[in-house]
Amino acid sequence: MEVKVMQDILGRNDAVAARLREGFASRRVFALNLMGSPGSGKTTLLEATLKALSGEMRIAVIEGDLFTTKDADRIEKCHARVVQINTSGGCHLDAPMVEGALATLGEEPPDLIVIENVGNLVCPAEFDLGEDAKAVVLSVTEGDDKPMKYPLMFKESAVALLNKTDLLPFTNFDLARATEDIMTIHPAAKVMPVSCTKGDGLESWYDWLRGRVAAKREGVP
Amino acid sequence: MEVKVMQDILGRNDAVAARLREGFASRRVFALNLMGSPGSGKTTLLEATLKALSGEMRIAVIEGDLFTTKDADRIEKCHARVVQINTSGGCHLDAPMVEGALATLGEEPPDLIVIENVGNLVCPAEFDLGEDAKAVVLSVTEGDDKPMKYPLMFKESAVALLNKTDLLPFTNFDLARATEDIMTIHPAAKVMPVSCTKGDGLESWYDWLRGRVAAKREGVP
Numbered sequence: 405m406e407v408k409v410m411q412d413i414l415g416r417n418d419a420v421a422a423r424l425r426e427g428f429a430s431r432r433v434f435a436l437n438l439m440g441s442p443g444s445g446k447t448t449l450l451e452a453t454l455k456a457l458s459g460e461m462r463i464a465v466i467e468g469d470l471f472t473t474k475d476a477d478r479i480e481k482c483h484a485r486v487v488q489i490n491t492s493g494g495c496h497l498d499a500p501m502v503e504g505a506l507a508t509l510g511e512e513p514p515d516l517i518v519i520e521n522v523g524n525l526v527c528p529a530e531f532d533l534g535e536d537a538k539a540v541v542l543s544v545t546e547g548d549d550k551p552m553k554y555p556l557m558f559k560e561s562a563v564a565l566l567n568k569t570d571l572l573p574f575t576n577f578d579l580a581r582a583t584e585d586i587m588t589i590h591p592a593a594k595v596m597p598v599s600c601t602k603g604d605g606l607e608s609w610y611d612w613l614r615g616r617v618a619a620k621r622e623g624v625p
Numbered sequence: 626m627e628v629k630v631m632q633d634i635l636g637r638n639d640a641v642a643a644r645l646r647e648g649f650a651s652r653r654v655f656a657l658n659l660m661g662s663p664g665s666g667k668t669t670l671l672e673a674t675l676k677a678l679s680g681e682m683r684i685a686v687i688e689g690d691l692f693t694t695k696d697a698d699r700i701e702k703c704h705a706r707v708v709q710i711n712t713s714g715g716c717h718l719d720a721p722m723v724e725g726a727l728a729t730l731g732e733e734p735p736d737l738i739v740i741e742n743v744g745n746l747v748c749p750a751e752f753d754l755g756e757d758a759k760a761v762v763l764s765v766t767e768g769d770d771k772p773m774k775y776p777l778m779f780k781e782s783a784v785a786l787l788n789k790t791d792l793l794p795f796t797n798f799d800l801a802r803a804t805e806d807i808m809t810i811h812p813a814a815k816v817m818p819v820s821c822t823k824g825d826g827l828e829s830w831y832d833w834l835r836g837r838v839a840a841k842r843e844g845v846p
Binding site: 441442443469470471472474493495522523524525526527543545546547549550552553554555556568570571574 | 767791
């Protein structure tokens with residue numbers, strides 16, 4: 405019974421996600437679904453990204469959260485177009501929520517739209533939002549066992565950012581082991597060690613975004 | 626439709642949780658549901674707790690995880706009775722899973738049973754496991770905005786452990802603000818700043834457990 409219900413929910417979600425994907429394609433918007441645990445550093449990554457790339461591309465942000473607008477308030481201070489989705493306690497964003505938020509973002513299509521999902525290393529990985537790519541942020545303070553413990557998240561994500569590398573000396577996180585585990589789960593994944601507060605390693609991330617946004621603009625699928 | 630389905634799932638869960646609660650009461654076992662984000666330090670807290678208290682009380686552990694037995698392996702090294710529940714990707718434990726695990730724990734009732742939930746700051750808070758109390762572990766590296774962003778978790782938890790205080794100097798976590806926010810959400814909550822790796826602050830936690838286990842042994846509801 406529950407399996408059937410889950411299939412129905414995912415089926416309805418996927419129909420809307422397909423519509424979103426068509427919209428992103430026709431408007432040549434690169435859409436990124438940004439995921440990770442609570443406190444992994446998703447919003448701090450977004451703040452740095454907006455600061456670095458707003459001069460060269462139009463970026464819009466959809467912020468997913470249970471109740472508050474704390475993250476959207478931070479993004480707004482970066483002078484970015486941002487829409488808040490509150491899930492009222494729900495543990496992930498789904499495609500209908502994103503479709504509703506898009507309708508309020510205004511007419512002019514951005515080059516890049518980042519959808520910051522609810523802080524959760526499990527459920528968001530199961531829901532297609534019509535995005536072009538998923539990325540996951542894992543803080544080194546969470547421990548290097550997390551890719552193997554939450555494999556779907558890493559299997560789905562084109563990029564895995566290993567954040568808070570400035571705290572590496574104070575943890576037992578093994579960067580080589582985590583990277584190897586991620587590559588085992590997802591051999592094509594790009595693994596990027598970064599410190600979003602210090603700025604270390606972020607050039608690789610910016611370059612990856614630049615490449616994907618440029619390709620989408622040229623209509624490369 | 627989805628609301629009705631959720632009500633059915635929670636209704637079935639609560640029926641089993643009530644049965645579990647009766648069993649814990651009649652056998653005078655204090656049952657704790659331990660929750661928190663991935664990497665907040667739940668298993669490290671358990672390792673420290675087993676080391677400190679195994680000489681004075683019988684402790685059993687139920688480990689919840691999506692696929693691996695990594696946490697159960699760590700607990701087993703502490704010479705504790707432990708059963709692994711794998712949720713096969715599921716984002717929380719439910720009462721039927723716990724009932725199944727209990728059946729394999731053996732006849733002799735422990736004084737304390739700790740159920741380590743799936744690493745997730747959202748979904749586990751919604752499911753009653755028949756426990757006597759819930760506790761949440763929040764790492765200071767996750768940020769002091771988390772209680773207000775994930776209020777149900779803190780509303781449900783009798784104890785909030787603010788872990789990794791050894792990393793406080795390297796974060797902008799405001800202990801006073803987080804404590805105030807937790808007390809706003811849940812005025813009766815006990816907030817305990819701890820470092821599970823260094824051992825700081827854990828005596829309060831051990832004393833709280835001792836008190837609750839002793840009360841349960843004496844049949845105090």
